[in-house]
Amino acid sequence: MTDESADGMDAVTLESFHDALQAEGRPVATAQQIARRIGCSQAAASEALDRLVTDGRVERLDVEADPVVWYPTEWKELAERERVILFPERRELVVDQPTQYTRAQLSRLAHLVDTSGTKGYLYRIRQEDVWAAPFDDCDALLRTLRSVLPRRSPHLEEWIERQWTRARQFTLTTHEDGYTVLEAASESLMGNVARQKLDEEHLHAPISDTESWVVEGSEAAIKRVLYEAGYPVVDERDLETGDPLDVDLTTSLRDYQRDWVDRFLDQRAGVFVGPSGSGKTVAAIGALAAVGGETLILVPSRELAGQWRTELLEHTTLDTEDIGEYHGGEKDISPVTIATYQVAGMDRHRALFDRREWGLIVYDEVHHIPSEVYRRSADLQSKHRLGLSATPVREDDRETDIYTLVGPPIGTDWDALFDAGYVQEPEVEIRYLPWANDEERNAYGSAEPRAKHRIAGENPAKIDEVRHLLAEHPTAKALVFVEWLDHGREIADAIDAPFVSGEMPHHERDRLFEEFRAGERRTLVVSRVGDEGIDLPNAELAIVASGLGGSRRQGAQRAGRTMRPAGSATVYVLATRGTSEEDFAQRQMRHLAEKGIRVTEQGVD
Structure with missing residues (x-):
């Protein structure tokens, strides 16, 4: 090493490097630029910078415009911090x-x-x-x-305070004579909003400048109309509590479940929101026992009705004669009645439910409520209204109806459940696959718009990728989700696994699920029948092979099949590169990312 080189290396310290960057006015610099600013040779500067890299104080990066650029290590760390x-x-x-x-x-x-x-x-x-x-x-x-902003924003905070106040301008109360009253915070709101938006189907006559007599049975409609006008209604009516129900809870609730129940009892209306495996059903049963009044439980399917009966018998002191089911298979109304939404909303059955003074109504899978088929059941009003959903989102953006008709969200951050170990956070990865061959790519390019999605979903390259992923996780219990029956059968044949669909008899489906739970069967291919409404066992590996045109809720439900108290789990979402599946995959997984789950992406050659 020459004296000149040694002197140059001594001159390039971390401090002089920072000075040189400041003089250059750039966050990165080449060795030539550093040498010019410090006054040494380029070779000496390069050797000195390499020494600083070894010490971990400087980073180097090969780029196209210059052979090598250099920058301080702390800048890399800063770039990786949250902003x-x-x-x-x-x-x-x-x-x-x-x-x-x-x-x-x-x-x-x-x-x-x-x-x-x-x-x-x-x-x-x-x-x-x-x-x-x-x-x-x-x-x-x-x-x-x-707590998450770098600094306070008076402008934003003032707007939030106005919206918070706006949501508390109208109240439904019960008059001492028993009828319902709509009360406004001011004469102007009653005259210019309520009486302009509502008609004789909703209001009988004014009681005062700020109060109106409500037509019996129109309360739910009033809530919807005023919500759409920008004024959510606070419901403080003295509703029926139902005949007393002699029931005790026999299961200990987790801390956050007790918090859910306490908040619900205080509000008397709400939606338990939490990931799969967080125990929403058990928390709802805890609310049922705390309310202690006759209860109506609304569910989307007969299978789910049977599961509720099993859970109630397992976690409470209720006997079989205390629990009735009311749907296409049974017609029994009991102190605790489990009915399907469809039947509860039918005119010929509706009077039976209206006559009963329910102390609590539970809306399971409450995200269905805004749809026309289910909406009529939400008009059934009770002193206590409780919804349950892991994912109360809808593609028609009507999820706000859920909170209007049932109650506000009550839930624990998914992140908190992950940290506490109650539910394990899955690893979610979107994998973008090429076409299996030119024939498939050409078929996609020439197809009608509605046919394109299915062609992309059934890309034969997905079968090889499913095989590859199963081989990478040889001991994991795996669920492979598909959208179309033909695709499901094709994958099932390729990996030698059963295909569970709505065409399969219930007893055979139950047998396969039980074998899967017991570890006697490692892999199942499952159609949309597995998205909700059945007791599908949790898995260690989930592969979404097709069905990316579905809702954000569907994506979260499928990922939720891997959420359980112990062990790591992985979800792979397969999307054909360059097709609508890319956008669908990102949209489905965005809801999980919002809940604190990390979602990564990878291209597959």
Whole structure:
């Protein structure tokens, strides 16, 4: 080493490197630029920078424009940290490298708009997000917001406070003579909003400048109309409590389940929101025991009715004669009645449910409520209304109807359940696959728009990828989800596994699921029958081979089949590259990302 080289190496210290970058006005620099600023040879600067790389104080990067550029290590660490940028006028937040804490906190008060591109996670705070935010008061909501923002935003906070107040301008109460009264916070609101939006089907006559007499049975309709006008209604009616029900809970609730029940008893209306495996059904049974009144449980299917009966007998002191089922197979109304939404909404059966004074109505899989088929059952009103859903989102953006008709969300951050070990966080990866051959690609390109999605979904390359993933996880219990029956049969034949679909008799399906639970069978291929409404056992590996045109809720439900108290689990979502499946996959997984689950992407050659 020459004296000149040694002197140059001594001159390039971390401090002089920072000075050189500042002089260059760039975050990175080449060895030639550093040498020029410090006053040594390029060779000496390169040797000195390599020494700093070895010490871990500088990073080097090969780029196309220059052979090598250099930058301080702490800048790399800074780039990997979470950054939150607020746009208060648009009420939007861009979060780069968000932590699970930030994602979980924002999921309580903001809507996740996008997770793709270079913008990071894009959140927007909407009116309905503030109205439905699960906080006791506005101060608690603002404290949560401040915990994730780099600095306070008076403009945004003032808007949130206005929305919080707006959601408490109309109240339904019970008059001392027994009829229902709609009360407004001011004469102007009653005259310019309520009496303009509502008609004789909803209101009889004014009682005062701020009160109106409500037509019996129109309460749910009033809630919907005023909500759509931008004014959620607070329901404080003295509703029926039902005949007393002698029941005790025989299962100990987890801390967060007790918190759910306590909050529900305080509010008397709400929706338990939590991931699969978090025990929403058991928490609802805890609420049933705490209310202690005759109960109606609404479910989307007969299979789910049978599962509720089993859970009630397992976790309470109820006897079989205390529990009735009312659906296409049975017609029994008891102190605790489990009915399907379809039957409860039919005119010829409706009077039976209307006459009963229910102390509690439970709406299982409550995300169905806004649909026309199920909506009529929501008009059944009770002192206590409880919904259950892991994923109360809808593709028609009518999930706000759920909170209007049933109650506000009550739930624990998914992230908190992961951290506490109650539910294990799955690893979710979207895999983009090429076409199996030119013939398939050409068929997709020439197909009608409606046929394209199925051709992409049944890309033969997915069969090889399913085989590959199963081989990578040779001991894992695996569920392979498909959308179409032919595709399911094809994959099942290829991997020598049973295909479970709606065409399979119930007893055979139950047998396969029991064998899967017991570890006697390692792999099942499952159609959309596995998305909800049946007791599908949790898996260690889930592969979504097709069905990416489904809802965000469907994606979360399928991923939820891997959520359980112990052990790691993996979800692979297969999408054909360059097709609509890419967008569908990102949309489905975005809801999981909002809940604090990390979603990665990978291309497959």
